[in-house]
Amino acid sequence: RTDGTTDYYEIVQRTARLNILPGLRTEAWTYGGSFPGPTIASRSGRRTVVHHRNELPQPVVVHLHGGHTPTASDGYPLDTILPAAGFAAGDSSSSMPGMPDMPGMEGMVGDTRLGQRTYTYPMNQRAATLWYHDHRMGRTGLGVWRGLAGFHLVHDDAEDALPLPRGQRDIPLMIADRSFTADGSFRYPAASAGGVTDAYMNGVLGDVILVNGAPWPVLRTDPARYRLRLLNASNARRYRLELDPQPPGGSALVQIGSDGGLLDRPVAHDAVELAPAERFDVVVDFGRYRPGTRVRLVNRLGSGSTVEVMRFDVTGSGRGDDSAVPDRLGNDAGTGALDPARAVATRTFLFRQQRDGTWTINGEPYRPGHPLVSPKLGTVEVWRFITDFHHPVHVHLDPFRVVSRNDRAPGPYDAGWKDTVDVQPAEAVEVVTRFTDYPGRYLLHCHNLEHEDMAMMADFTVG
Ligand code: C2O
Ligand code: CU
Numbered sequence: 001r002t003d004g005t006t007d008y009y010e011i012v013q014r015t016a017r018l019n020i021l022p023g024l025r026t027e028a029w030t031y032g033g034s035f036p037g038p039t040i041a042s043r044s045g046r047r048t049v050v051h052h053r054n055e056l057p058q059p060v061v062v063h064l065h066g067g068h069t070p071t072a073s074d075g076y077p078l079d080t081i082l083p084a085a086g087f088a089a090g091d092s093s094s095s096m097p098g099m100p101d102m103p104g105m106e107g108m109v110g111d112t113r114l115g116q117r118t119y120t121y122p123m124n125q126r127a128a129t130l131w132y133h134d135h136r137m138g139r140t141g142l143g144v145w146r147g148l149a150g151f152h153l154v155h156d157d158a159e160d161a162l163p164l165p166r167g168q169r170d171i172p173l174m175i176a177d178r179s180f181t182a183d184g185s186f187r188y189p190a191a192s193a194g195g196v197t198d199a200y201m202n203g204v205l206g207d208v209i210l211v212n213g214a215p216w217p218v219l220r221t222d223p224a225r226y227r228l229r230l231l232n233a234s235n236a237r238r239y240r241l242e243l244d245p246q247p248p249g250g251s252a253l254v255q256i257g258s259d260g261g262l263l264d265r266p267v268a269h270d271a272v273e274l275a276p277a278e279r280f281d282v283v284v285d286f287g288r289y290r291p292g293t294r295v296r297l298v299n300r301l302g303s304g305s306t307v308e309v310m311r312f313d314v315t316g317s318g319r320g321d322d323s324a325v326p327d328r329l330g331n332d333a334g335t336g337a338l339d340p341a342r343a344v345a346t347r348t349f350l351f352r353q354q355r356d357g358t359w360t361i362n363g364e365p366y367r368p369g370h371p372l373v374s375p376k377l378g379t380v381e382v383w384r385f386i387t388d389f390h391h392p393v394h395v396h397l398d399p400f401r402v403v404s405r406n407d408r409a410p411g412p413y414d415a416g417w418k419d420t421v422d423v424q425p426a427e428a429v430e431v432v433t434r435f436t437d438y439p440g441r442y443l444l445h446c447h448n449l450e451h452e453d454m455a456m457m458a459d460f461t462v463g
């Protein structure tokens with residue numbers, strides 16, 4: 001539904017039995033019965049209102065990842081939508097090890113008034129590939145693994161004016177690994193009552209790669225340019241994606257955008273690396289292949305069944321290609337204002353696992369309501385992330401730009417506006433940021449969802 005100022009969406013969160021593996025049914029937690037959930041499409045500057053009704057047997061929280069969103073609709077882990085029909089027998093509301101339990105949840109019964117919530121997104125932001133997913137306290141990994149993730153695309157006039165591939169040749173690809181039991185159910189390791197379980201140490205990894213919910217799919221393509229909006233929606237797996245074979249001359253993946261929308265200029269890559277939650281918007285010209293070529297999208301960080309991601313079968317026909325990748329993608333307003341030399345504060349965030357097993361930021365496991373830092377609205381800050389392990393660090397509310405890695409230039413995958421940055425073991429990554437428009441409480445966390453659930457998260461308040 002839509003009116004003069006607003007686009008409305010209704011989503012019912014419910015269990016659904018999906019056909020993911022041949023001949024088997026997988027019981028999933030879904031947005032509207034599908035995995036991924038329905039793709040929401042917004043216009044920059046036009047409000048989008050999404051009404052969620054929770055018919056799942058457990059509480060949920062909806063977060064718009066990459067959304068420039070007032071705090072009331074940001075999806076704070078305690079702002080739950082309780083189950084409309086009450087908790088299922090045997091469902092536990094307890095959190096992962098190391099995470100405080102949700103207050104007041106025990107013994108709660110369903111209440112249809114509480115079983116729904118309306119999220120309001122002003123969409124006061126540029127065109128970008130966003131996604132929405134569960135953000136329930138201490139249980140985000142399980143919720144997303146079971147299917148609570150979907151795309152939310154933002155379009156704007158500046159991007160529409162560019163001759164980029166569109167329509168059937170603009171394809172969001174949600175890449176996520178999963179494991180299954182023999183009967184087709186999602187296999188997610190149970191949290192043990194006490195202590196941190198080994199299964200969560202590196203995050204939960206699957207051995208089947210799903211693209212838009214299908215294992216190793218095949219797409220028949222015209223010999224033409226395609227825009228592929230790559231999203232790594234995996235709980236913990238990192239990918240190095242490459243086309244095999246490469247077209248003559250290489251540089252098959254022409255990156256045009258990143259988490260926060262279009263780059264200033266395109267960057268050609270042979271391969272791209274995606275940590276959890278990162279988006280890479282790339283244009284691939286299948287016209288560079290001979291018709292009949294089967295082009296595999298492969299993951300060079302995988303082994304065995306996690307190498308193959310999907311396949312493109314290049315056909316010899318299809319209507320012509322009038323698309324192009326311009327030299328200047330432009331549309332990058334505000335970059336100048338983010339000069340790190342103008343930073344009023346430099347803050348350091350240490351992502352560490354303590355010797356007692358707790359996952360912490362600056363020595364603290366997540367404590368809701370205790371902001372770690374309180375930046376001022378509208379001021380430029382430099383944030384320095386220092387890690388022990390691999391941690392994809394994510395910040396809510398506003399995107400940032402990567403300034404340096406270990407005091408050297410940013411890496412090949414750091415271009416553009418980012419909301420998640422892959423920090424390698426024992427690395428220091430500096431980003432420059434500025435929070436705008438919406439004062440209030442937001443989150444900073446590791447987007448390895450098991451690390452997040454084990455409390456590697458912090459509040460910050462913008463004032
Ligand atoms: Cu995609 Cu706070 O998360
Ligand atoms: Cu987010």
Ligand code: CU
Nearest residue numbers: 391446448451
């Ligand atoms: Cu982590």
